[in-house]
Amino acid sequence: NAGVMQNPRHLVRRxxxxxxxxxxxxxxxxxxxxxxxxxxxxxxxxxYLQKENIIDESGMPKERFSAEFPKExxxxxxxxxxxxxxxAAYFCASSLGTGNGYTFGSGTRLTVx
Amino acid sequence: GQQVMQxxxxxxxxxxxxxxxxxxxxTTLSNIQWYKQRPGGHPVFLIQxxxxxxVKKQKRLTFQFGEAKKNSSLHITATQTTxxxxxxxxxxxDTGNQFYFGTGTSLTVIP
Numbered sequence: 001n002a003g004v005m006q007n008p009r010h011l012v013r014r015x016x017x018x019x020x021x022x023x024x025x026x027x028x029x030x031x032x033x034x035x036x037x038x039x040x041x042x043x044x045x046x047x048y049l050q051k052e053n054i055i056d057e058s059g060m061p062k063e064r065f066s067a068e069f070p071k072e073x074x075x076x077x078x079x080x081x082x083x084x085x086x087x088a089a090y091f092c093a094s095s096l097g098t099g100n101g102y103t104f105g106s107g108t109r110l111t112v113x
Numbered sequence: 114g115q116q117v118m119q120x121x122x123x124x125x126x127x128x129x130x131x132x133x134x135x136x137x138x139x140t141t142l143s144n145i146q147w148y149k150q151r152p153g154g155h156p157v158f159l160i161q162x163x164x165x166x167x168v169k170k171q172k173r174l175t176f177q178f179g180e181a182k183k184n185s186s187l188h189i190t191a192t193q194t195t196x197x198x199x200x201x202x203x204x205x206x207d208t209g210n211q212f213y214f215g216t217g218t219s220l221t222v223i224p
Contacts, residue, residue: 101158
């Protein structure tokens, strides 16, 4: 009974490259959330998705960031033309539904050099 | 927008002492959850509170939801070194879509 799977665990990108972060939710969970965490800071909401739908993207930067959760396969958080300020830990969480507890993945630590 | 603040930001205690972290929201919350994140780890769900004035206990941990549903607290009795980590509260936002996480309280327990 695998939990939330995120990969890669660590990702290093040069400025200007693209970063793709993947998240497979817990079995039976159809709600996926992406959060960003800077060192010694809290979790900042980015986007909430259900299968093939973006429900709330109010926390996503307007440019360079996009997310999807296709009918088949994992949810993808995509960052184009990365900059140093994008360096952070990106956590994915899934739940059975709104108002339920979240199960977090181990996160992807993105470093932009 | 939704704002959830926690105090203190950092807390150092001697092993065996008690610890409390407080969570305050700018708006009324539908419910509130608490998570623990160990250093270098990911947040782990601890508990959810839904009712006004609700109190729940998990061994040495006591969770409370305020009467006005705008604040909450987590109290740990007789801390142990295994309690080390950052404790986050998370409140369900106005839209009911997602939880907004508090700023977190980092707990250090000195043996």
